[in-house]
Amino acid sequence: MNYQKDSVTGRLAPTTVQTPNTIGGTAEAPSITYGPGYSFAKEQTGRGFYGLVPEGLLSKMKSFQQPSSIPVHMKGGPVDKALFASTLVLCGVGLAGCFKFFYDMSFPKKAEE
Template structure:
C-alpha cells in the first residue's frame, strides 16, 4: 500500500500533497532564459519596529570640540607630512619605528649571510 493510496481518504492532506507536487514541478521547470540572466534574490523581511540610520533623526550636539580641533589640525594644508603633524611625540615615535626597522633588517641580513655559508668544523 503506497502513501498516496493510503491517504486518499484524508481530503486536506491529499490536496496538500498535490500542491507540494505542483510546486516542485514549477521549481524544476523554472530555468533562466539566457545563461547570463540575473537571478532574483530572496526578499528580506524585517520585523516590525526595525529602525534604520537614514530614518533616524540627527543627533544633537554635533562633533565634540576636542575632535573638531584635531580635524582642523590634520586637514589643514601645510608642508609637514601627516605622520609628523602631531608634534614632538609623533617625531619620537617615528624615529623609534625607523630605528627598530633598521635593527630588524640588519638582523635578517646577518641571519641570511650566516645561513648561506657552511661553518667549518674544528677538529
C-alpha cells in the first residue's frame, strides 16, 4: 500500500496507485534494441562446445550412471575401498589426538620445584 502526505492534516494517508490496467490501457512489452554491428553467436554443431568425449571416459561415465546398491564413492573398485578405509583411519587418529589434547589440558602435569 502506498502513502501520501495529506495537505489538510499533515499526516500520511493511504492512496491508490493507478496502473495501466486501472486506467484502461494495457502495459507495453519491453523491446530489446541492439546496437549497430551487433552479431549473435553461431550455434555449435556436433557434440557441444568442448568437442568429442574420449571413449574411455564415456564408458566410465556409463558405469557410474548404472543403478546399483553401491554408493558412488565406492564404485571405483578396490582403490576406492582403500582410500575410504585410509580416510576413516586418519579421522580416527585425529579424533583420538583431539581427545588426548583435551585430557592433557584438563589435567595438567604438576610442575616440579
